[in-house]
Amino acid sequence: MLLIHCPYCEEERPELEFRHAGEAHIARPENIAEISDEEFQRYFFIRANPKGVTFERWRHMHGCGRFFNAARDTVSDRFLMTYMAGEPKPDLGKAGGGAVRSASRKGTPA
Amino acid sequence: MIQPFRLTTGRLDAAEILRFTFDGKSYTGLAGDTLASALLANGVHLVGRSFKYHRPRGILSAGAEEPNALVGIHRDAARKTPNVRATVQELYDGLAAVSQNRWPSLGFDVGGLNNLGAPFFSAGFYYKTFMWPRTAWERLYEPIIRRAAGLGTAPDRPDPDHYSNRFAHCDVLVVGGGAAGLAAALAASETGARVILADEQAVPGGGLRFETGAVIDGKPGWEWAQETAAKLAARDNVRLLTRTTGFGYYAQNMLGLVERLTDHLSAPDVDQPRERLWQVRAKRVVLATGAIERHMVFPGNDRPGIMLASAARAYLNHFGVAVGSKVAVYTADDSAYATAVDLKKRGVEVAAVIDLRPTPRGPHVEESRELGIEVLAGHAVVGTTGRLRVRRIEVAPVYGGASRQIEADALATSSGWTPAVHLFSQSRGKLAFDEETRRFLPGQYVQDALSVGACNGTASLTDAVEEALRAGAKAAKEAGAAKGRSKTVKLDARSPEAWSAGMAGAAPGAEAGKKAMAFVDFQNDVTAKDIRQAVQEGMRSIEHVKRFTTAGMATDQGKTSNLHALTIASEMLGKPVPKVGLTTFRPPYTPVTFGALVGHSRGALFEPTRRTPTHAWAEAQGAVFEDVGQWKRAWYFPQGGEDMHAAVARECLTVRHSAGIFDASTLGKIEIVGPDAARFMELMYTNPWQKLGIGRCRYGIMLREDGFIYDDGVVGRLAEDRFHVTTTTGGAPRVLHHMEDYLQTEFPDLKVWLTSTSEQWATIAVQGPKSRDIIAPLVEGIDLSDEAMPHMSVREGRVCGVPARLFRISFTGERGFEINVPADYGLSVWEAVWAEGQKHGACAYGTETMHVLRAEKGFIIVGQDTDGTVTPDDAGLAWAIGRKKTDFVGIRGLERPDLKAPERRQLVGLKTSDPKTVLEEGAQIVADPNQPVPMKMIGFVTSSYWSENCGRSIALALVEGGRERMGERLYVPMPEDAIEVEVVPMVFFDEKGERTNG
Amino acid sequence: MAETARRISALEGRAYQGPGIALNPAAPASRLSLRAPEASLAALSKALGLILPRKPKTTAESGKRAALWLGPDEWLLIDEGGADLTVLCAKASALHSAVDISHRNTAILVAGEHTEDVLGAGCPQALSLARFPIGAASRTVFGKAEVVLWRIAEDAFRIECWRSFSYYVFSLLEKAAREV
Structure with missing residues (x-):
């Protein structure tokens, strides 16, 4: 069971309190009724599913109830950082210090 | 002494003699014995037969690594545990053990014939021999192999024991209670850190159990271990868990431990769980898991x-x-x-x-x-x-x-000692092969752990204790638990014992080319020759060698054999050991019962059983309940020996002739509050909401973004900025989640909040021509006339003197009300409604009658008449889409070509040509029953009932281009024959809808 | 006119007392789910007579009334005196959502030296005094049910859960209590 840092509760909480909610940073088009089939396909069906760092949404379902975003490495299953919904996609190269919550200080992502 | 090989009483309690049986023969042992030690005391070495060749086997070890001495422990008819390691099972008075994998007896086992055929049963035998003919596998080979092979016999009754679960958190978790583990726990706990020490034995001490020359702190090793364990147990900040195995090392320093609580007891207390699963989250972990001796090959x-x-x-x-x-x-x-x-x-x-x-x-x-x-x-x-x-x-x-x-x-x-690096490896730490000592040792750590003592390759007791003391103090400090200046623990530890490297692989006589059976892996009967053969046949990776030979598999996971197998393979391949690699260590370290993993989640605690406030009343009335998700709902109320059919027919008639009372409390309810409530509703539902008047209700449809129906329900507007939304019973949590998702992440600027009120309200539906007469005496402050409170309206007032939300809505097509009162009042109000209902000949009805009545009116149930691929138009609900709206969830999805294609399946009514025939829900529909198989299926039945009110069967179905087929004859093929049906409109009763005001 | 209906608690008649552990249903109380933006907090605090806590996992108390921080714009208000909290909030003209959930939730009081161990049977959160001090409150899970934990004393918690889950929550607590 992972520990996930909730950016709203400001602490790590057990995974059982959370629910995964798919890829992050896919904004619903404001003019959704007018977009083409291709645009709708890209918005609704196509997902990156990378091997490595992925940006995804989680909800602290049984905690504060907030949706938030996380950068997680799908290879090591490590959370690199979590941040509030609505914040821009972070540049992980620059993110450092307190913002990055790695599972271990010693560890390096595999 | 009656036990011929008992020289002394050792450290056991001589005063307590225990009786036990092995394969029916009676023996005695002493309190503190394991089954293995007690058998050996009686001179019994033969305890089992091997897996493949049925060779006689004895006791190899004195611990958890045991591959051979697996027995069944039979407490009673239901408690028959197979594959218990005799070296781990503590003796209790009356213990009954049986040997496994033999017939007719341990001494004479027919399966031993396999031994004669050993040349044929070499590595990969199954893969090669049972390939052909394919059809023989299921009928012939598999049943025979299954009977012949296998370890022990699974119990055939439900497990009567119960199991416990505990989440725990600590600063430092020490796994292993030998000299190193005890020293680490001592140093860590001295700082004030919260420490958990887990040891798999009944009494800590580890290798000090057998070492004779060890002296720690001026005392003999074993004595020091017992004193230290007692000292630790007495500390408030230490939890000492004995009979507890750390079996899994998971992400972020979470370890799984199993504590065995009753397996050593003669007559366990019924409240006592058999085992407890500990899920421990430790800031720092100290691994002191020792080393495992290898046999000679x-x-x-x-x-x-x-x-x-x-x-x-x-x-x-x-x-x-x-x-x-x-x-x-x-x-x-x-x-x-x-x-x-x-x-x-x-x-x-x-x-x-x-x-x-x-x-x-x-x-x-x-x-x-x-x-x-x-x-x-x-x-x-x-x-x-x-x-x-x-x-x-x-x-x-x-x-x-x-x-x-x-x-x-x-x-x-x-042949030497293998450091027990299992947990370290499970933590994803990288092992390093030490060329000099020919051992795999912890290399790079990826979690916050330290290894000490023999599992870290530390050779002498002096070094191990010193290393452990340092590690314990360091772990506590790193965990941030060291308070102030705590005293540094120092221990003088000495032992004359030297643990040199030894050797791995085949010993002389078992070299390549020799036919001799020199066993590498006892449990799976894998010989040195088998490993070599695997390499000869093309296996290059140790993972392939393992799977081809089965070395390192089964209950012992190769604790004594892996390094031997690896060494032999590396010699054959001519590659150094690290290049051949080590098979992956995976949890569990030793076998874990399903019970321990399941924990409390059995029987009544398997999952929450949710009951409505009126449950006890319905139960007293003899209601039959059905499970709807986690809810228990009254299904029907049989009277005077009625069967379900008769009860439902009566309930259906009564509702339409007088009235019926129904508990609708399980419906999901969400209160949507805020100045932007109507705007939010517009986005979440297909319908228009801005103009819905206060006090009015509307049937709403919710889509997913792909355009398919997700949920539906009646929504009442209580105020300009307040809606009372209802959802399906099963849909309540996911609908709220779906709404929160859009509100928080797509429309965060809307000033509106969502609150689940599903359980705030008990909902009592009163439906039927007499419904108003029944509730009128109980209602205060609400004008119930048709003019003041028309169909599809909601009012707040009082019912039975308590605050209520009264809806005039109908899921039956009759005049109907739904009384919402605060849940704790639900039963009392229900009883008052019931008393009034009695005056008008009303009945209580359950979910089955609710289903029939709504189907008579062609009202759909999301999830029954829809399956996640049904659009509003498919369901005949296109009218519920606000045509002038420019946005709602699903608006674009609905425009996808496939969702607008002709010939989509549409919901229609079906009438069987024989009115007495009731179709099966889920049955497929074809146009021509005489076409060759496979037939083209053009739809399926979604709902089907006997309708007493219609005097015939009725059904709803999704049929390709269904609305164009009105009057058409279609067929429902069944095993006996095809049932002829006619496509009809969805409304079977009161087509004009006059009865809502009737 | 009709007489007042009787109030029947979901846990009526249940209680458990064992060595170092006691489980009892809490008395009925009025409860409110309060949602509001930052800008409204001063006015609402004034109307409610307590300062709505802004720090995660904390509570504020005033007499028989308490406010539990559940989320960045969400509070659970409990008034053991039974005050009508919606009416109080309505007095503040500030933007907010107040929904009465007095009957949605029910509460169980867990007390005794084994409290942490009993809760540890189903709650994965760290519950030591250091991590979950007196006055701390949090929504979390207990077994397969969602609950709100509120530490009211060193060895006493109030567990709020939805009405229909209370039977399960109480039963699991009792099972764990019998095992410690």
């Missing part, structure tokens, strides 16, 4: 009586049991000499020490010689004899020369 090394040298020593020094009357020792390292020395000193004859090394040196070697033990340096054991127990060993010089026979009824072997 030589011809005939599996005879009962041949065991690990440290095991022979543990049985002697701890349990006071001699493993034989004339014991030989075969070794490639120094530690086994201590076994010879201890045996000799206790007066057990030592036949010889056979040492592969040409010039062994060291204190124990010298001591052995001084005690007059024959030391055969540069010799090997090249064969053994004895049918059910070793009787003689054949010894030969390593570099040529004549062999000789030595009489021995036990042989203690050691």
Whole structure:
């Protein structure tokens, strides 16, 4: 069971309190009724599913109830950082210090 | 003494003699014995048959690594545990153990014939032999193999025991309670850190159980261990868990431990769980898991009586049991000499020490010689004899020369020690192969852990204790738990024992080209030859060798064998050991029961059973309940011996003739509050909401973004900024989640909040022509006239004197009300409504009647008449889409070409040509029943009932282009024949909808 | 006119007392789910007579009334005196959502030296005094049910859960209590 840092509760909480909610940073088009089939396909069906760092949404379902975003490495299953919904996609190269919550200080992502 | 091989009482309680049986024969042992030690005390070595060849097998070890001595423990008819390691099972009075994998008896096992055919059963035998013909696999090969193979017999009754779960958090978790683990826990807890120490034995002490010369803090090792354990247990910040195995090391320093609470008890308390699963989250972990001795791989090394040298020593020094009357020792390292020395000193004859090394040196070697033990340096054991127990060993010089026979009824072997790096490896730490000592040791750590003592390759007791003290203090400090200046713990630890490297792989006599059966893996009957054959047949990776030969599989996971297998494979491949690699260590370290993993989630606690406030009333009325998700809902209320059909028919008629009372409390309810409530509703539902008047209701449809129906329900507007939304019973949590998702992440600027009120309100539906008359005497402050409160309206007032939300809505097509009162008042209000209803001949009705009545009116149930691929238009609900709206969830999805394609399945009514025939829900529909199979299926039945009100069966179905087929005859093929049906409109009763005001 | 209906608690008649552990249903109380933006907090605090806590996992108490921080714009208000909290909030003209959930939730009081161990049977959160001090409150899970934990004393918690889950929550607590 992972520990996930909730950016709203400001602490790590057990995974059982959370629910995964798919890829992050896919904004619903404001003019959704007018977009083409291709645009709708890209918005609704196509997902990156990378091997490595992925940006995804989680909800602290049984905690504060907030949706938030996380950068997680799908290879090591490590959370690199979590941040509030609505914040821009972070540049992980620059993110450092307190913002990055790695599972271990010693560890390096595999 | 009645136990012939019990020399002394060892450290056991001599006063308590326990009786037990093995294969029906009675024996005695002492309190503190394991089953293995008690059997050995009685001279019993033969305890099982091997998996493949059914060879007689004895006790190899004195611990959790045991591959051979697996027995069944039978407490009673339901408690029959297979594959219990006799070396771990503590003896209790009345214990009944049975041997496994033999027929008709352990001494004479027909399966032993496999042994004669051994040349045919070599590695990969199954893969090669049972390939052809394919059809024979299921019918012939598999049943035979399953019967012949397998370990033990699974119990055939539900497990009557119960199991517990505990989440725990600590600063420092120490796994292993040997000298190193105890020292680490001592140092860590001294700082004030919260420490959990887990040890798999009943009593901590680890290797000090058998070591004789260890002195710690001026006391004999074992004595120090007991004093230290007691000291730790007394500390408030320490939790000492004995009989507890750390079996899994998971992400972020979470470890799984299993605590065995009753397996050692003769008559466990019923409240006492059998096992407890600990899910421990530790800031720092100290691994002190010790090392596991390896056997020697030589011809005939599996005879009962041949065991690990440290095991022979543990049985002697701890349990006071001699493993034989004339014991030989075969070794490639120094530690086994201590076994010879201890045996000799206790007066057990030592036949010889056979040492592969040409010039062994060291204190124990010298001591052995001084005690007059024959030391055969540069010799090997090249064969053994004895049918059910070793009787003689054949010894030969390593570099040529004549062999000789030595009489021995036990042989203690050691080829060295393998650090128990299982948990470290599970933590994803990288192992490093130490060329000098030929061992895998912890290399790079990826979690916050430290290894100490033998599992870290630390050779001497002095070094191990010092390392552990340092690690314990460091772990506590890093965990941020060290408070102030705590005293540094120092311990003087000494032991004369030396743990040199030893050897791995095949010993002389088992080299390549030799046909001898020299076992690498006892549990799976894998020989050195099998490993070589696997390499010859093309297996290059150790993972392939493992799967081809099954070495390292099954319950012991190769604890004693992996390094041997790896070494042999590396020799064959001509590659260094690290290049061949090590198989992955995965949890669990030792077998874990399903019970421990399931924990409390059994029976009534399997999952929450949710009951409505009126449950007790319905139960008292004899209602039959159905499960709807986690809810128990009254299904129907049989009266005077009615069956379901009769009860539902009566309830259906009563509702339409008088009235019925129905508990609708399980419906999901969400209160949507805020100035932007209507705007939010517009986005979440297809319908328009802005203009819905206060006090009015509307049936809403919710789509997913793909355009398919997700949920539906009636929504009432209580105020400009407040809506009372209802959802389906099963949909309540996911609808709220879906709404929150859009509100928080797509429309965060909307000033609106969502609150679940599903359980705030008990909902009592009163439906039927008499409904208003029934509720009128109970309602306060609400004008119930049609003019003041028309169909599809909501009012707030009082019912039975308590605050209520009264809806005038109908899921039956009759005049109807739904009374919402605060849940704790639900039962009381229900009883008042019931009393009024009695005056008008009303009945209570359940979910089945609710289903029939709504189907008579063609009202859909999301999830029954829709399946996640149904659009509003498919369901005949296109009218519910606000045509002028420019946005709602699903608006774009609905425009996808496939969702607008002609010939989509549409919801229609079906009438069977024979009105008495009730279709089966889910049945497929075809246009021509005489077409060849496979037929083209054009739809399926979604709802089907007997309608007493219509005097016939009715059904709803999704049919391709259904609305264009009105009046068409279609067919529902069934096993006997095809049922003819007619496509009809969805409304079967009161087509004009006049009865809502009736 | 009709007489007042009787109030029947979901846990009526249940209680458990064992060595070092006691489980009892809490008395009925009025409860409110309060949602509001930052800008409204001063006005609402004034109307409610307590300062709505802004720090995660904390509570504020005033007499028989308490406010539990559940999320960045969400509070659970409990008034054991039974005050009508919606009416109080309505007095503040500030933007907010107040929904009465007095009957949605029910509460169980767990007390005794084994409290942490009993809760540890189903709650994965760290519950030591250091991590979950007196006055701390949090929504979390207990077994397969969602609950709100509120530490009211060193060895006493109030567990709020939805009405229909209370039977399960109480039963699991009792099972765990019998095992410690």
